[in-house]
Amino acid sequence: MDKSVIRFSHCGRNIYCFSIPERCPQCGVGLGGRRLEEAPVSIPSPFSNGHKALCSFLIAPTEGHFVREFDGGSDLHTGITDTNVVYNYTKTGVRRDEYGWERCISIPLVQPDMYNLINQWDRYLDKFSSAHMWDTQWQFDEEKHNCYNFTLTFINCVLATEHKRALSKDEFTNAFVLPRIKRASKYSVLCREIAENHF
Structure with missing residues (x-):
């Protein structure tokens, strides 16, 4: 599980995914042409080599x-x-x-x-x-x-x-x-x- 966790805000919630989906997994609205409430943020892993x-x-x-x-x-x-x-x-x-x-x-x-x-x-x-x-x-x-x-x-x-x-x-x-x-x-x-x- 070396995938990055990404957080973005949509429909008034913080949503965490491994990549930005085409549709909001919470409300189902397409994210293609719509702006997110704020820029997605990568959550750093607490694990290292x-x-x-x-x-x-x-x-x-x-x-x-x-x-x-x-x-x-x-x-x-x-x-x-x-x-x-x-x-x-x-x-x-x-x-x-x-x-x-x-x-x-x-x-x-x-x-x-x-x-x-x-x-x-x-x-x-x-x-x-x-x-x-x-x-x-x-x-x-x-x-x-x-x-x-x-x-x-x-x-x-x-x-x-x-x-x-x-x-x-x-x-x-x-x-x-x-x-x-x-x-x-x-x-x-x-x-x-x-x-x-x-x-």
Whole structure:
């Protein structure tokens, strides 16, 4: 589902489609020679290719794809990008994925003008992921020792090197993760509805 979602106004309503139809799907009036109430707007997808999102926190469904399977109750997986791969923690330890994160939610962690941090990022992430606490000897635990703990611990390590305060799990989740999950969930519902009903 890589189609763009387009919003236009007609008959006093906002209508969402993958393309402008010949007739208004709500009222049936032809749109050919008639002017729309305002110019159509493309709704940006909340999903991106995580392999192209450098120095970012990524969220993807553990299985499947957001647009088709994400329903707000799906298990999610998190990772951190460097300039080449996505680091993520699983039951088999730290993985460095070169593919598989092509459609995910991406949260940039570094401002583009933070050159010193960007130049050190790969080294920090490689060193962090090689730490003993992330190898297979430690037991993966869904509540205490998981992909989210891996990513948030790394973020807090970087904040410490920048002499900034660490973020609690609740702070990071509420400020950065939940708003993007909600937007992605709404977008997924919108795409499913358009696919089923054409608008």
